[in-house]
Amino acid sequence: MTTTSMSSDASGGAANASSLADPRRASWWVLAIFLFPALAVYVGLTAYPAFRTFYDSFFTIEGLDATFVGLDNYRALMSDETFWVSVRNTFIWSFVAPVLDVATGLLLALALYAGVPFARFLRVAWFTPVLLSYVVVAILWTWIYNYDWGVVNLVLRALGLDALVTSWLGNPNTALAALIVTHAWKWAGFNMVVCLAAIHSLPSEVLEASELDNCGWGAKLRYVIVPMLRPTLLNLYILAFIGKMKIFDLVWIMTQGGPLWATETVSTYVYKRAFNWNTFDLGYPSAIASVWFVVVCGAVIILNRLLATRERLEY
Numbered sequence: 008m009t010t011t012s013m014s015s016d017a018s019g020g021a022a023n024a025s026s027l028a029d030p031r032r033a034s035w036w037v038l039a040i041f042l043f044p045a046l047a048v049y050v051g052l053t054a055y056p057a058f059r060t061f062y063d064s065f066f067t068i069e070g071l072d073a074t075f076v077g078l079d080n081y082r083a084l085m086s087d088e089t090f091w092v093s094v095r096n097t098f099i100w101s102f103v104a105p106v107l108d109v110a111t112g113l114l115l116a117l118a119l120y121a122g123v124p125f126a127r128f129l130r131v132a133w134f135t136p137v138l139l140s141y142v143v144v145a146i147l148w149t150w151i152y153n154y155d156w157g158v159v160n161l162v163l164r165a166l167g168l169d170a171l172v173t174s175w176l177g178n179p180n181t182a183l184a185a186l187i188v189t190h191a192w193k194w195a196g197f198n199m200v201v202c203l204a205a206i207h208s209l210p211s212e213v214l215e216a217s218e219l220d221n222c223g224w225g226a227k228l229r230y231v232i233v234p235m236l237r238p239t240l241l242n243l244y245i246l247a248f249i250g251k252m253k254i255f256d257l258v259w260i261m262t263q264g265g266p267l268w269a270t271e272t273v274s275t276y277v278y279k280r281a282f283n284w285n286t287f288d289l290g291y292p293s294a295i296a297s298v299w300f301v302v303v304c305g306a307v308i309i310l311n312r313l314l315a316t317r318e319r320l321e322y
Contacts, residue, residue: 064081073290080290090276097254104190112196130199141256154177183270214227253274280292280295
């Protein structure tokens with residue numbers, strides 16, 4: 008082979024390589040075209056509002072007038088008693104309610120897995136509340152908790168337990184617990200479906216071995232099923248925790264944070280300071296939202312570290 012032919016082959020190979028590379032470079036433009044609508048929506052509806060909230064927290068904003076106040080809003084926040092009450096209530100929601108949600112969902116899933124009568128009907132009935140909006144759920148449970156003709160008090164009176172009859176949403180000692188039960192009723196079906204799918208995906212060999220060892224349901228649940236479901240249960244808990252940290256709609260419709268701030272959450276307090284109170288200042292609620300954003304992110308990171316599975320479970 009001559010030198011000329013070798014050089015022509017090399018130049019031809021380089022040309023072919025460059026022609027193959029050109030479509031790859033052009034594909035980035037196609038990718039950018041398809042990504043631009045989603046990025047525009049994200050920047051316009053998520054990134055910019057978040058940045059603007061942080062920015063506004065350093066100002067006193069009254070109408071169109073903005074006065075720079077530095078860290079004054081954050082200093083005022085530290086001495087705001089209502090804010091700390093809302094933080095306490097939100098943390099109760101976030102740490103206690105997910106346990107109830109996930110535990111109820113697991114129990115319902117175990118009932119279906121064990122083959123209770125009318126399993127198909129119960130699966131649909133238990134999942135139906137997930138499909139209902141918060142408005143419907145709130146109105147429904149407001150009727151259930153009604154002092155005069157609510158189902159709860161009617162049952163208590165029928166059982167002769169008149170001493171336990173109370174205004175569940177009007178009593179500061181029971182209002183928060185009543186809302187937590189309502190929220191658990193709505194989301195137990197979702198946790199049930201996830202847990203049921205996880206149970207059916209467990210290796211049958213392990214479950215059959217436990218049955219051969221005469222392992223009862225309690226022991227099987229404690230030593231076999233729950234340990235193997237641990238990653239699923241932890242993920243459900245973290246998802247529920249994030250949702251509870253920003254709970255707003257159910258509380259607002261049923262109690263609006265009352266009575267006496269007994270059900271006030273950070274989200275409802277931000278809304279009140281921004282739109283309901285006659286302060287006409289968007290800077291202070293922006294400071295509350297900024298602080299809570301950092302708290303939620305930090306809490307999620309800590310939970311992931313503390314509850315992460317240290318050793319991968321192998322079947």
